[in-house]
Amino acid sequence: MPSTVYKGDLTEISFGHETAVKLPTHFDESFVFSVQAEDASADTTTVRLTGTGGSTAPIDGGKLAFPIGMLVGCELTFSDLGSAQNFDTDDNFATSGRRYTIVKNEIASSYTELTITPKMLSGTSAATADFGQGTIHIHSFKTPSMEVDMEWNTAAKSSSESVATDQFMGLINTISLPETKVDLKRYHVIGLGRDVAVQVPGRFTNVGGTFETTMHNARWLYYALGEEAVAFTPHATATSFTTSTATSIGESLIQTPTNLTSHSPVGKYAYIDDTATVPVHLWKEIPTSAQTYGASGVGAEDLVTDTQSKEMRRIIAYYWNSTTSKSYIWLDEGLNFGHATSKSVKLVDYSAAAAANSTPTLNSSTNQITNPVNRMLFSKTTVPSFAMEVSIRRADNQEEDDTANEVVDGGASDSQQLTRVFKGCKVKEFSMVADTDAAVRLNVGFDAALCYTDTGRLETSNQGDRFDVHRIFEDTANTDATRREAGIGKGTQKPFMFYNGQIEVGGVTLGQVVSFDLKGKTGVEQFYTISGNRIVDSATDQVPFAGARNASVAVEGKTEYELDMEIIVDNPTLYHQMRRAVRSYDDADKLVRLSFVKQGSTASSGRESMDIVVDDYFITEASLPLPDDQGPIKSKLKILPKSVRVFAQDTVFHY
16 A cells, blocks of 8 residues: 655655747747737736747747746747837837736647736737737746657646756755745734734745755856856767857857758757857956966966856757758757857767767766866856756656556545646855765755646646656666766766865965865845736636736845865964955965865876865954863864855766
């Protein structure tokens, strides 16, 4: 008899990027979007999307590759509509200021409908008013990356809807989810006694998410810092193409005149080999010894103030337009850098044909990486948002588990699965800790904007789980290639240990460090806005009240870092730096370096490694207390830096 309670060993947690979806009508001549209906009382307009597309395109047979309700709460704008159909007053957010919120997304057999609020100004109440041209922009915040191979069906029990939340969270020790809480407003009224007279629901909050992960790579430091530059060497035979248009920061759609259909690009990675130089810091005084990351021989041991804008993204959708001879490539996250036209892009992947596809592989006996991925993480203007998929169940009894039929009768053999996707998650604080008792650990605090819930079991007929959850080791990452793609390649799950670490402060290698704690705050703050949403919710809504009671935006504020360290004192060097308030910033030998490399039998330069560089800092405390037990003197250092950079080498194409 299966368990009749929910258990932790039947819980699945994974995550994925959030990215903007850009749908230009010219990507496919059959793709059309039109005003289908308007509701003045609800202040909404319904826009219908149709088009044949294809199995690798964002829209296939009119069906946009997102689960029902997943886009609720996301923002939408239009561009390039033109004036032919009198939609110009809703065109181009930069000039019109017209921004919309999706309050409903539904799928039918041959089309997708997006209901948006407020009502379009220049629309018409007549149905099927064709835009004729233009582009739909669904903004990245609260929009999980699409999974084009998802399957939709009118019957929930036959539907397998999903998004690309297929990435391994890490070696999670503990986790607290940003559970939904209702901010209930309670009012006492004079003349109605002492009890509460009125209770009204206020805001919905999804805050207070935390987790601790034993670090086997530096992935979560990317979500804490926000910028990533990649140094990688694709194989000489890797498929290559050039971009046909320039891209800006945050762009998630690139175009090329090269037909990539025969290369099955969806699921592979686009490596943009751009040597253009961009500054790492906006505030930094540039010393004469400054170097550019990505240039030959420049790494964690150097004073880096610039970087080459090389980056890598997974391809999540693709369409070749034979009429215009142009390929459209949708990426799983917006670009960190802008790129000029005609930039070289290489196609790489994790297939077994390692040489031809530039696959980074880890030798299980030596722990040496063949063709490793090197990256620098740093902070600049934004931190990326992500989506977290969480499912709980009380039994492994689902159609996706190769059982004959999915049981949804509520009995003991019913899995009673509940699936949620927390959208619009952003890291607000982190703490990287290591001592002589354990591996390097990272504590992360984050908030979510809203929570999508699979409500297929609440439908009136053919009930079942609409959402097809990602089970990392059962189906999502059950081969060597898919494990690497999910961020947990075979052998890479081993954590960084304190005994393989080295710490250097101001040119002095410290051999007697007891512990350290690197803390950072991103300044992310959630804001609630008056949205004017008048729709009425129902039990089957995946996001209650269309997200109108949830946070609308999460904005980064000032970033601050702090490094605490305890050492056994063997010389007064660091004390002298503190008492004179010595600033360390203009020499590579003066920085703080926390370096970790995994165990192996070959040179450390070829193994998985992580170097945290604390730049431009002051030592504000270096106490020398006399111990009561007459033992060694321990000093507690407090270091306040301006910035933190991370240099990592591993097998992951993009964090």
